[in-house]
Amino acid sequence: MTLLAGRRTGTVDHGGSLERARALFPGAPEPFVDLSTGINPHSYPLFELPATALSRLPEPGRARDLAAVAATAYGAPSAANVVPAPGTQILLPRIASLVRPGRAFVLGPTYQEHARAAAIAGHEVAEVRDFARLADANLAVVVNPNNPDGRVISRLELLGLGEKMRAKGGLLVVDEAFMDVGPGAESLAGNVDQGGIVVLRSFGKFYGLAGIRLGFAIAHGSIAERLEEELGPWSVAIPALEYGIKALSDGAWQTYMRAMLAQAAHRLDQAFARAGVITTGGTSLFRHVDIADAAGLFRALGREGILVRAFADRPTQLRCGLPGHEVEWRRLEVALGDWAQDRQAMRR
16 A cells, blocks of 8 residues: 555646656657547547637537437436536546545546545545455545556446445445446446445547537446536636537447547557557556656667656656557657667567
């Protein structure tokens, strides 16, 4: 168990910062190929919005429409269980505050913002590696599928934990940010009416529209009502409402995209394998590797203008997203090949 209490100020480092990449690799060729996030490089098609999308406040009815569409897409019991928000990030400390300050356990290693948000809410926070330990907490957090290694906890195990949390007035938070490309049967979105469970769903990752800032909390009606009151009116902007309603209703695009991403993830695995690196997990939006020379590979790719995600607390691990087009694929494949050749030369 790793104690994380005190992580209350400042955000932790994440992928997606090209400013940081340019500072680390000032001589790298441009444009950078940013593979440091798990955001789909093939975004949902853009469409024209009326000028009033930026000049008027959102209509409450459209927020209700979005909640209804999201309930169907994610398998929630009803629209009353769904709270649209300007990204899931803003929800984290609010959800952590649903439980009186106590012990918050996060199943790790994982996305670090959950620990930071729980600390902001006043909890004593620890990262645990044993799923069974979560039952000892007042607030338990599981990212499912996990970021960055793609680990999946079964629905039955999570329901059992949720029952234990509910019995003592605790809360289980399941972050399903990558469940759009995960095993949907393991989602807990349809079970939130049992109480003691909050499910988070992210819009921007699978639909490739992170800048829209749209996410959802799915919870028992009483929790959903409280979160809506805290967010207040007009919390989701009109562009996010309209893109969310259209994209979440577009089953044909979703089916096509899942197949396309699976093919791309397989291609990425093959590219790593040709360089002598076997991927150790992930989802079809990102792949995870664990190798002794992770730092060397990170630097070699960075010098070629390719940014992947490194982890200061896990120096042998990297996460790599998907290139968006053939030029990016070629740059990555060449850079991996050059790195592998350099390693072979050093061994001689």
